[in-house]
């Protein structure tokens with residue numbers, strides 16, 4: 001249980017809030033680079049700020065205020081040029097630094113005036129990595145963008161999946177340090193949804209949570225497993241500050257504002273042995289629906305099930321009314337670390353996990369239960385022996401709504417297209 005004050009501290013993300021300031025110290029994934037392929041400018045709301053992300057005609061990315069510095073028209077209805085975005089109202093041109101470069105009427109009639117003074121807008125650096133766009137919204141200089149080891153793997157089919165989740169980010173992230181929910185939400189509930197009448201998923205028998213530089217690790221033993229199992233010897237990573245890493249995919253819970261979260265997943269499936277080299281020209285990005293036609297939350301896929309839990313906790317979970325127990329030790333550790341890191345930022349320090357040394361950021365290994373599978377690969381006829389690969393060959397089990405063209409590219413990559 002938390003006090004209302006502490007709950008506010010963990011959940012509020014606007015500029016100037018302690019958590020908003022902390023999370024702004026890290027590069028955040030904000031979508032797939034391929035989302036800008038059709039229309040190179042897109043409105044986006046992040047951390048309570050209305051912005052546009054764009055790619056200009058020279059390939060430079062920008063993330064700037066959604067409102068034009070002139071009279072605040074919507075820049076997402078402007079267009080990109082060689083340098084920056086031009087507002088469609090009176091043609092002002094703004095670049096990726098937030099500087100107004102052109103004011104057509106003033107430039108024509110009042111040359112060499114100071115008309116551009118005071119016309120800068122908010123602007124944040126954007127980088128592309130692993131097919132995703134990343135933004136840094138904190139004080140400059142920006143730290144290094146961490147290149148997690150899986151981003152360096154080749155011969156894999158990757159896809160990026162977004163879901164717009166109408167609740168606060170922190171309850172989504174608490175799910176990253178919650179092993180027991182797999183037994184109930186993903187195993188027993190899935191079996192019930194398919195008609196089972198019993199709760200016969202293997203029980204959790206033992207849990208351990210540990211802190212490390214880039215987050216927390218949880219280890220678990222379930223019925224039928226032992227202390228030799230990789231779920232115990234390696235474990236899974238609650239990635240600091242708002243990610244989750246499970247060996248073949250990442251998830252991030254990026255605050256849109258206090259009451260909305262963008263769930264972003266990055267998924268990797270290595271092609272079967274014999275199909276190398278496989279080079280993926282572009283990484284597809286798609287948005288997963290979370291409600292069905294009747295207005296109910298979709299519950300058929302793994303992360304859709306998680307979303308049912310998150311939104312069910314309320315727009316902002318009321319932690320004054322909860323009862324944490326033994327399965328929640330990791331959640332308590334995570335909250336404690338957030339409070340410590342907020343204090344560190346308030347004291348003017350870099351919080352944990354921020355990387356300033358470029359060499360350190362190049363290929364950062366994480367505890368990984370599936371490194372061998374994902375780097376060496378397995379022959380197609382052995383996919384059946386691996387519970388994750390077996391299911392993925394049949395369907396994309398994580399999110400509802402994979403577009404048919406993405407499925408087709410996946411099947412072609414795997415060599416199973418009909």
Ligand code: FES
Nearest residue numbers: 068070071087090
């Ligand atoms: S409002 Fe954008 S140029 Fe006038």
Ligand SMILES: [Fe+2]
Nearest residue numbers: 181186302306
């Ligand atoms: Fe889950």
